[in-house]
Amino acid sequence: MSARNELRRRVAVLDPMLRSREHMRRAIRALGHAPLVFNDLEELLPLRGSLLRCSALCVGLPPNPLEQQAWIRAARSLVGPEVPLLFLARENPVKAAETLRCSAGDAVLAAPSSFADVYKGMRAFFAQHGLAAEDAGLEWGGYRFLPSKESVVLDGTEIGMRPLDFELALEFFHNIEHVLSRDWLRTMAAGLAPETGGRWLDASVGRLRSQLGLIAFHGCEWKLSTIRYAGFKLSRSPGKKAPKLVTLSARDLKLEASPVLGF
Numbered sequence: 148m149s150a151r152n153e154l155r156r157r158v159a160v161l162d163p164m165l166r167s168r169e170h171m172r173r174a175i176r177a178l179g180h181a182p183l184v185f186n187d188l189e190e191l192l193p194l195r196g197s198l199l200r201c202s203a204l205c206v207g208l209p210p211n212p213l214e215q216q217a218w219i220r221a222a223r224s225l226v227g228p229e230v231p232l233l234f235l236a237r238e239n240p241v242k243a244a245e246t247l248r249c250s251a252g253d254a255v256l257a258a259p260s261s262f263a264d265v266y267k268g269m270r271a272f273f274a275q276h277g278l279a280a281e282d283a284g285l286e287w288g289g290y291r292f293l294p295s296k297e298s299v300v301l302d303g304t305e306i307g308m309r310p311l312d313f314e315l316a317l318e319f320f321h322n323i324e325h326v327l328s329r330d331w332l333r334t335m336a337a338g339l340a341p342e343t344g345g346r347w348l349d350a351s352v353g354r355l356r357s358q359l360g361l362i363a364f365h366g367c368e369w370k371l372s373t374i375r376y377a378g379f380k381l382s383r384s385p386g387k388k389a390p391k392l393v394t395l396s397a398r399d400l401k402l403e404a405s406p407v408l409g410f
Contacts, residue, residue, distance in 0.1 A: 159183045159199060161191055161222065162207025166335055167235055170265040171205050173321065177294070178270060179281035188221055199225055202278055205269070207235040231276040233269070235259065260338040261314050266294035287320045288368065288383065290359065299359060306358055311339040312351050316359065319371060319381040328378040352379055 158180045162168035168186060175182040183201060185191045191199070206222045208215045215236075222232055233254045254275065256268040273280040285292040291300040297313040299306045308316065318327065318335050332348060333340065341347050352371060356362045361371035361381065371381050 157181045157183050157201040159185070159191070159201045159204045159226075160207075161185045161188065161204070161218075162235065163187060163209050164207055166337060167207045167259070167265070169335075170259070170262045171207065171235065171269065173262065173317075174266040174269040174294075175205070177266065177281075177285050178273060179279065188218060191225060192221070194225070201226070201230065203231045203233065203272070203276065205233040205235065205272075208237065210237050231272070231278075233272045235265070261297075261310055262317055263294045263297050263310065263313065270295070285317070285320070287323070290320065292317060292320070301359060308358065309351075309354070311336060311347075312354050312358070314339055315348075315351050316355050319355070319379070323381050323383055326374050326377050326380045332378065 156179075158175045160168060160171045160175065160182055162171060162184075163186055165186075168184060172182040172184050180202065204222060204226050206218060208218055219234065222234075226232070231254070233256060235256045236258065238258060254272045256265065256272070259265045259268060270280055270282065272278075282295070285294070289301060292298075292313075293300065293305070294313075294317075296305070297308055297310055299308060299313075299316065314336050315332060318332060329348060336348075352373075356371050359369075360367070361369050368385070369381065369383050371379060374380050
């Protein structure tokens with residue numbers, strides 16, 4: 148691929164919010180494009196015009212309604228009229244349509260609650276504007292994640308997952324060999340997790356271990372470990388046995404339905 152075509156495959160992201168910024172970055176990469184990421188409008192302004200050569204611009208609008216119109220105007224001034232714009236809004240679709248006052252060609256992704264929502268919205272946006280998009284899923288070893296279905300293919304079997312579990316699984320696989328704190332996981336699962344306490348995080352991790360074969364058996368390739376006082380870590384030992392599909396026992400299913408786990 149030529150350098151010029153490579154630049155045209157870049158998709159710029161501007162978003163002040165960590166979670167949605169990460170979701171857009173990951174979705175763009177999963178769809179076969181190179182994300183160019185900024186978290187503040189001031190970072191992007193020096194690249195106005197020809198310096199910011201990209202195939203699309205995705206803008207996560209700030210939560211403050213007073214700032215949103217300024218960001219929309221600035222986004223339009225940053226790129227040429229032929230570059231499509233996607234705005235990610237925090238409001239519900241009806242409110243977003245009323246308050247954002249976007250142009251006819253703009254796309255709005257309103258109040259996505261998960262990576263899967265962002266991925267599906269981004270894929271539809273690319274299709275609308277004729278941008279090539281790969282849809283092979285996200286792969287790590289023997290695991291293939293399908294965001295459009297919120298499922299994982301393992302051992303040739305497609306495993307349907309709860310939205311919360313799918314979100315957390317992706318977080319672990321995007322951060323292999325890194326310890327993720329409980330606070331970080333709660334932040335990245337915001338909107339999907341229960342609003343109040345309970346042991347929902349431990350319960351979700353337990354389901355991931357069972358469903359995806361991430362249990363620390365001797366000789367297993369993948370394991371999802373609890374790091375005392377720190378959080379959780381997904382690790383891989385190359386050369387060991389590939390993961391196998393694990394069927395939940397009756398006891399596991401009973402525990403899943405227990406109200407004390409905070410679902």
